[in-house]
Amino acid sequence: MSENSNTKRQTNQGGMGPMGRGGWGAMGRAVEKPKDFQGTLKRLLLYFFPERIRLSIVLGAAILGTVFNIVGPKVLGLATTKLFNDLVARYLVEVSNQSIRNKLAQSPALSQQLSPIPGIDFGYIGRVILILLVLYVISAVFIFIQQYLMAGVAQRTIYKLRREVDEKLSRLPLKYFDGRTHGEILSRAVNDMDNISSTLQQSVTQLITSAVSLLGVLVMMLTISWELSLIVLVTLPLSLFIVTGIAKRSQDYFRRQQRALGDLNGHVEEMYTGHKIVKAFGHEGKAVAQFDELNDKLYDAGWKAQYVSGIIMPLMRFVGNVGYVFVAVVGGIMVTQGSLSLGDVQAFIQYSAQFTMPITQLANIANVIQSAMASAERIFELLDEEEQVPEVAESELVQTAGHIQFQHVKFGYSPDKILMEDLNIEAKPGQMVAIVGPTGAGKTTLVNLLMRFYEVDSGKILIDGVNITRLKRGDLRCMFGMVLQDTWLFHGTIRDNIAYGRDNASEEEIVRAADAAYADHFIRTLPEGYNMVLNEEATNISQGQKQLLTIARAFLSDPAVLILDEATSSVDTRTELLIQKAMSKLMKGRTSFVIAHRLSTIRDADLILVMNHGSIIETGTHAGLLAQNGFYADLYNSQFRGRVLKEEEGVLVDLVADHQQV
Amino acid sequence: MIKLLRFLNPYRSLLVLVLVLAIGQTAANLYLPNLMSDIVNNGIAKFDTNYIWRTGRIMVLVAIGGTLCAVVGIYYSSQVATGMVKAIRARIFNKVQGFSLHEFDTVSTASLITRTTNDTTQVQQVMVMILNMLITAPITLVVGIILALNQDVGLSWILVVMMPVLVAIIIVLLIKAIPLFTAMQAKLDKLNLILDENLTGVRVVRAFNREKHEEQRFDEANRDVTDIAIRVNQMIASMMPVMMLMINLSSVAIIWFGSLRVDAGKLQMGAMFAFLQYATQILFALLMVALMFIMIPRAEASATRINEVLEMEPEIRDPEEPRQATQQRGYVEFQDVTFSYLGAEQPALSNISFSASPGKVTAIIGGTGSGKSTLVNLIPRFYDVDSGKILVDGVETREMSQEQLRAKIGFVPQKAVLFTGSVNDNLRYGKEDASEDELRHAAEVAQANEFITKMPEGFDSMISQGGTNVSGGQMQRLSIARALVRKPEIYVFDDTFSALDFKTDAKLRAALKGETRESTVLIVAQRVSTVIDADQIIVLEQGRVAGIGTHRELMKTCDVYSGIVSSQLSATEIAEETA
Missing domain, CATH: 1.20.1560.10 (ABC transporter type 1, transmembrane domain)
Incomplete structure (x- = not known):
């Protein structure tokens, strides 16, 4: 019976098939703890509020299902006791009859005293069995109801939580996304969510059933015999010691294993991504030697972790078995003394076996729930992030001629790193502004400010004389078109990608836009033309083609202001020509901000913004800036005037060519 | 497995x-x-x-x-x-x-x-x-059955009935559940993909006011996942109670039929209890075996x-008896080399022939996909050619050992790769026993000395994994210094200089001249200014040589080259350059 309980425990957790997480090994693994358990729990419970009726049914069903199951052995005991007692009675009658028969020869009169052999009361046993059947079926039904309903409760709750996270993400300022890796955000939205989901699905009901079992079993044991109960309770500290003491050591090993695995993975990643260099410098042997060392460490921590966590179960089983033996012995003696029935001993043995199970289970669940709370905490953290500045209800401007002014704009991504102190620029409708200088913060900052992805620290940006904060973000962004190097294409058809800029664009308009961008021709040569699906990284068309598509998109959305990146070196010469042509066509009649690489563009610009390390350090026209003989002049001379070296100190001309790299 | x-x-x-x-x-x-x-x-x-x-x-x-x-x-x-x-x-x-x-x-x-x-x-x-x-589990199954039979054969029919029933239930559930699980995983992947796209494209989504649209898309996927997850878990919900019920039914059956047999005197009471316990253990073991088949x-x-x-x-292996190439130093020769990547329709390089000799700079220029990088990747035998030959120091590269071949080459890749360790460790990568002076000198030539000495611990500063604590340009300069420490016969710079600003680029190349007097230098470049001084320029277009010569020669004879030049320099500057 004791074995029975152990295997039952395994199936409970591991039997969920491909869903089963942790299962056997969950205990003893390293667990992450939430900072504020109570607060997180309370907040998570709020999400269950709409499901409270179903959840109460789940609770009720869990309690009833467990109770009915617990009563089983006791009822079964009635049958075996009856059987045993009837057998003993028969045995006694047979013994006395035998002795009578032995004396029968001397005095035949004694035959009168021969008792009829009593039968076994199968009517009674049958009734008990029937009751038992009903109990088991009811219990199974309740457990089913509980699990079945919980599926909906848990998944709907997760649905809600997931939707909230997604909606929150769309309200967060760009600052949030720029300050974190995608992996970090995804890990919250995906891994943490999964963790909560499976905990809700499995562990919450398990928590209830285990607690009820523990209590119920204890009660049942006490009703049978307090002496035997005492024996079982004596083993309790031993179980607790195993569950907590060994589990703690095992957690240490798991942490060590995790670290070793991290080191090894890091090495593998480094050697594989740097494979070319490893080979070029003949370092294969050293890479292997280092790998072997890390692999040894991982093995050492790994097998110990498996060993220590692996022996928890057999040790628990041992404690269970020792209790079993003592119950069997003491119970057996009590039966011979007549103070206990055999069925009760039988039932008690079953109960004592079920007693250790919920203890381990509860210890396990405690870990699982803690880690779920840590996950929930991280998700709530995300939900509590500061949102972007609320927008005005009605825009003061919907159409624009494209007149843009920066007035005393001060901006920096962090207060201690101000990029622009007092920026004043003006672009009149139809003018071209060239941005010259290194990449990175430069052009992104401009886009960030113009599109109001970031708020300025002070000063204002005006569009047709209206502060952009007086515009709804949506209306403001409609005024801009962007054709940047990190071409933003989505997994979807080419048509969808072009039409991304405008809802309800007609087929004709899409084709016209593609045609204007010189993209129509190449699109038609693609396997499915406009219906071709771009794969996830859009690697099934070339970089230049991607740019043509974004130009087509801009044509379709017909913005008043453009932000453009000039064509790059990663484009073949012919496509580059097309891109240039398409861009100049697009720029006609629109105010444009151009991240410029080509000298002709820069020279033709109405205004040049010279950027370095993300801040605008000089502004003016080509001639004006040359006359200043500052940074721009230096840049111009080194970049476009061949290879004249100017050894001035302190001026570190940063990589114009970086544009071409990124 | x-x-x-x-x-x-x-x-x-x-x-x-x-x-x-x-x-x-x-x-x-x-x-x-x-x-x-x-x-x-x-x-x-x-x-x-x-x-x-x-x-x-x-x-x-x-x-x-x-x-x-x-x-x-x-x-x-x-x-x-x-x-x-x-x-x-x-x-x-x-x-x-x-x-x-x-x-x-x-x-x-x-x-x-x-x-x-x-x-x-x-x-x-x-x-x-x-x-x-x-x-x-399997041992329990076998031994348990033997022991159960040993206790009483008469009750074993219960096991004979229950075991197949249990197995059948498991199989049916699995057949139903597994496709659902696969479908759920697919839906989850889809959901995560949308999320990932929204994160990567957060600017474009906002720029085009597509927040609502994207939210809807996410919501749809979210609903899909939820629906199928509910179905999956409801299915699982039936699994446990059914299993438990089957096992409980068997114990009840054993008690009832066991009692009958006890009554008939064919079975002892204790044997019945033992049988009961064996039966539960056997059925649980059966569940475990089933689980094993899910795990594998x-x-x-x-x-x-x-x-x-x-x-x-591996496609490339050392020859059985490698030849030594000790006669010459720093000669590279391509003889009618053609190479295609696996599965490509067209060769990446066709009929390339040229030679490079010590003290000379050979530059390779051309558009993206013209085969520049491919060409230099063939020299250290990262790939094997389809036809033709590549000779290094007069010996065909396939006849040398890879180790010996690569020891002759200082390779600087397009994307600089540094390893976890100190700056010194990284510089010594190609020459373990390089002295401090050698390292310093190489760093100076590579224009890296200045920023290295500004780092907190100078040459002992640690480079983190992937070189995240140095800038792209700095990484590239370290990568160049690493090759310089080696003092190789052949330098290969695979589009290395475009990560540098023009000044550093020019300074570096000037300093490099002193280092490479006895070595041959191959430079892949995108910038005309980088190649302009080369002793020979190879212009590639679509894997073919469109022209070989000096800048001046090519301006006159090679349209592709003059096209590249005009796209980078204005007419006046072209005139200045060619003048």
């Missing part, structure tokens, strides 16, 4: 030990009910308290024995399982170190990393589970991916 089991070979004797211990453990666990039955039959029924005590002592001994078997068994099985996977991991890594870029291209670096790390971990988890826990396929996908790597033969 089965193929991977050969890695268990070194552990054969340990495995036998683990198996024996598992049998001991199972036997002990199964023997306990037997002893219990004895207590009932001979002790309780006959009021023999001494017998009960005696048997009780034996039971404790059996329990201790069983636990010892289990603990020792797990001690060894943990070592076997993790040891086996350690060996697999080491074999993969070794194998991959021997791969040429060709294999890296076919499998992809990311996938190779996953196979070495995640897939092996997956296999380890399953192996541990099988060896530590599930190994007793989960590792199967990983095992297949691992086997793929292990069975791959």
Whole structure:
């Protein structure tokens, strides 16, 4: 019976098939703890509020299902006791009859005293069995109801939580996304969510059933015999010691294993991504030697972790078995003394076996729930992030001629790193502004400010004389078109990608836009033309083609202001020509901000913004800036005037060519 | 999975030990009910308290024995399982170190990393589970059946009925559940993809006011996932109660029919109890075996991916008897070389012939996809040519050992790669015994000295993994210095200079001249200004040589070249340059 309980425990957790997480090994693994358990729990419970009726049914069903199951052995005991007692009675009658028969020869009169052999009361046993059947079926039904309903409760709750996270993400300022890796955000939205989901699905009901079992079993044991109960309770500290003491050591090993695995993975990643260099410098042997060392460490921590966590179960089983033996012995003696029935001993043995199970289970669940709370905490953290500045209800401007002014704009991504102190620029409708200088913060900052992805620290940006904060973000962004190097294409058809800029664009308009961008021709040569699906990284068309598509998109959305990146070196010469042509066509009649690489563009610009390390350090026209003989002049001379070296100190001309790299 | 089991070979004797211990453990666990039955039959029924005590002592001994078997068994099985996977991991890594870029291209670096790390971990988890826990299940099944039959053959029909029923239920549930699981995974992937797209494209989504649209898309996917997850979990909901019910039904049946047999005098009461316990253990063991069959396929996908790597033969291998190339120093010659990537329709390079000699700079220029990088990647024999020959120092590269060939080359890749370790470690990468002075000198030439000395610990500063604590340009300069420390016969700069600003670029190339007097230099470049001074410029277009010559020659003879030049310089500057 004791074995029975152990295997039952395994199936409970591991039997969920491909869903089963942790299962056997969950205990003893390293667990992450939430900072504020109570607060997180309370907040998570709020999400269950709409499901409270179903959840109460789940609770009720869990309690009833467990109770009915617990009563089983006791009822079964009635049958075996009856059987045993009837057998003993028969045995006694047979013994006395035998002795009578032995004396029968001397005095035949004694035959009168021969008792009829009593039968076994199968009517009674049958009734008990029937009751038992009903109990088991009811219990199974309740457990089913509980699990079945919980599926909906848990998944709907997760649905809600997931939707909230997604909606929150769309309200967060760009600052949030720029300050974190995608992996970090995804890990919250995906891994943490999964963790909560499976905990809700499995562990919450398990928590209830285990607690009820523990209590119920204890009660049942006490009703049978307090002496035997005492024996079982004596083993309790031993179980607790195993569950907590060994589990703690095992957690240490798991942490060590995790670290070793991290080191090894890091090495593998480094050697594989740097494979070319490893080979070029003949370092294969050293890479292997280092790998072997890390692999040894991982093995050492790994097998110990498996060993220590692996022996928890057999040790628990041992404690269970020792209790079993003592119950069997003491119970057996009590039966011979007549103070206990055999069925009760039988039932008690079953109960004592079920007693250790919920203890381990509860210890396990405690870990699982803690880690779920840590996950929930991280998700709530995300939900509590500061949102972007609320927008005005009605825009003061919907159409624009494209007149843009920066007035005393001060901006920096962090207060201690101000990029622009007092920026004043003006672009009149139809003018071209060239941005010259290194990449990175430069052009992104401009886009960030113009599109109001970031708020300025002070000063204002005006569009047709209206502060952009007086515009709804949506209306403001409609005024801009962007054709940047990190071409933003989505997994979807080419048509969808072009039409991304405008809802309800007609087929004709899409084709016209593609045609204007010189993209129509190449699109038609693609396997499915406009219906071709771009794969996830859009690697099934070339970089230049991607740019043509974004130009087509801009044509379709017909913005008043453009932000453009000039064509790059990663484009073949012919496509580059097309891109240039398409861009100049697009720029006609629109105010444009151009991240410029080509000298002709820069020279033709109405205004040049010279950027370095993300801040605008000089502004003016080509001639004006040359006359200043500052940074721009230096840049111009080194970049476009061949290879004249100017050894001035302190001026570190940063990589114009970086544009071409990124 | 089965193929991977050969890695268990070194552990054969340990495995036998683990198996024996598992049998001991199972036997002990199964023997306990037997002893219990004895207590009932001979002790309780006959009021023999001494017998009960005696048997009780034996039971404790059996329990201790069983636990010892289990603990020792797990001690060894943990070592076997993790040891086996350690060996697999080491074999993969070794194998991959021997791969040429060709294999890296076919499998992809990311996938190779996953196979070495995640897939092996997956296999380890399953192996541990099988060896530590599930190994007793089949033994319990067999021994339990034998013992049950030993107690009473008359009741065994219950097992004969229950076992197939249980197996049938499991199979039916699995057949229904597995496609649902697969579908759920697909829906989850889709949801995560949308999320990922929204994160990557957060600017474009907002720029085009598509927040609402994207929210809807996410919501739809979210709904899909929820619906199917509910269905999956509802399905699972029926699994446990049904299993438990089946097992409870069998115990009830055993009590009822057992009682009848006891009444008929064909069975002893204690034997019935023992049978009951065996029956539950057998049915649970059956569940475990079923589980094993669920676990193994989960590792199967990983095992297949691992086997793929292990069975791959590197395309490039050293010749049996490598030739030494000691006659000349720093000569590179391409003779009518044609090369195509695997599965490509057109060759990446066709009929390339040229030669480069010491003290001379050969520059290679051309548009994206024209084959510049491919060309220089052929020199260290990262790939083998389809036809034609590449000679280094007069010997064909395929006739040399890869080690000897690469020792002649200082390679600076397009994307600078640094390794975890100090700046010094990284610079010494190509020459272990380089002196401090050599390192400093190389850093100076590569224009890296200035920023290195500004780093907190100078040349001892640590470079973090992937070089995230230095800028792109700095990484590139370190990568150049690393090649310089080697003092190679042949320098290959694969589009190295475009990561540098013009000043540094020019300074560096000026300083480089002093270093490369006796070496041949090959530079892949995008910028005309970088190639303008080269002794010979090779212009590539679509894998073919469009022209070879100096800047001046090419301006007159090569349209492709003059096209590139005009796209980068304005007419006046072209005039200035050519003047």
